[in-house]
Amino acid sequence: MNHEQSKSQIQLTRVSKSFPLASGDFHALKNVSLTIPSGKLVAITGKSGSGKSTLLNLIAGIDKPTEGSVSINGVQVEKLPESALATWRGKNIGVVFQFFQLLPTLTILENVMLPMDFCNSYPKKERKSRALSLLEMVGIKEQADKLPSELSGGQQQRAAIARALANDPPMIIADEPTGNLDSQTASSIFDLFASLTRAGKTVIIVTHERDFSEYFGHVIAIADGEIVKEVIHA
Ligand SMILES: Nc1ncnc2c1ncn2[C@@H]1O[C@H](COP(=O)(O)OP(=O)(O)O)[C@@H](O)[C@H]1O
Ligand SMILES: [Mg+2]
Numbered sequence: 001m002n003h004e005q006s007k008s009q010i011q012l013t014r015v016s017k018s019f020p021l022a023s024g025d026f027h028a029l030k031n032v033s034l035t036i037p038s039g040k041l042v043a044i045t046g047k048s049g050s051g052k053s054t055l056l057n058l059i060a061g062i063d064k065p066t067e068g069s070v071s072i073n074g075v076q077v078e079k080l081p082e083s084a085l086a087t088w089r090g091k092n093i094g095v096v097f098q099f100f101q102l103l104p105t106l107t108i109l110e111n112v113m114l115p116m117d118f119c120n121s122y123p124k125k126e127r128k129s130r131a132l133s134l135l136e137m138v139g140i141k142e143q144a145d146k147l148p149s150e151l152s153g154g155q156q157q158r159a160a161i162a163r164a165l166a167n168d169p170p171m172i173i174a175d176e177p178t179g180n181l182d183s184q185t186a187s188s189i190f191d192l193f194a195s196l197t198r199a200g201k202t203v204i205i206v207t208h209e210r211d212f213s214e215y216f217g218h219v220i221a222i223a224d225g226e227i228v229k230e231v232i233h234a
Helices: 003-007 052-059 082-092 108-119 124-137 153-164 183-198 210-215
Strands: 010-021 024-036 041-045 067-072 093-096 171-175 202-206 218-223 226-232
Touching: 010 052, 024 052, 024 067, 024 226, 041 052, 041 183, 041 210, 052 067, 052 171, 052 202, 082 093, 082 108, 093 153, 108 124, 108 153, 124 153, 153 171, 153 183, 171 183, 183 202, 183 210
Parallel strands: 041 202, 041 218, 093 171, 171 202
Antiparallel strands: 010 024, 010 067, 218 226
């Protein structure tokens, strides 16, 4: 395996996640082991409540496993101290949400520049031009100076994807990114994610959209906190 390939390899080893409830522990993920090589478009599917978001949150270090380990590019994510975690995530993982979560009082351009400011990843004087070229790549450069509320849902999701790419992370994770979009717009968003994998990124998408299964190189189906099916295309 060459260096680029090993760069964003994701390895979950016997990962469990429980949430303490008054009625006892709730086991949201049960002994999940999983390897995701870099550069693929990966779908995580399963019913509501099956553990999909919990899995993404463990990969992104947003939450910690109760047992087992999550290793990304050789970094054991659950062992990173809180102080290092936000910067590590900022540089390694771009996150895209169902409801876009752009900051409403900042322009689209400012939203995309924000992760670069936070991680200090590019020199100050390069950030604006980098943000504009990302907006051009996702097809909404003309919207740069507008507020999120002035854009359509599809345009807001494109802006959120540009923001996720701001620090050039090797991985993008997206939790039901087309759940709030019509099917034609969803299709164009999937095209955009697919183009990112052609550029070498690993893209992991939680999705209910069965129509788009041909896009994915790796499909992981979850039920009741366990992987019940895995399909890997060459
Ligand atoms: N913080 C939490 N506290 C208690 N239970 C939780 C918490 N987060 C998730 N769960 C439970 O874990 C299960 C899986 O949740 P989730 O990963 O969000 O499912 P999905 O994304 O597949 O809909 C659900 O039953 C949910 O209620
Ligand atoms: Mg979810």
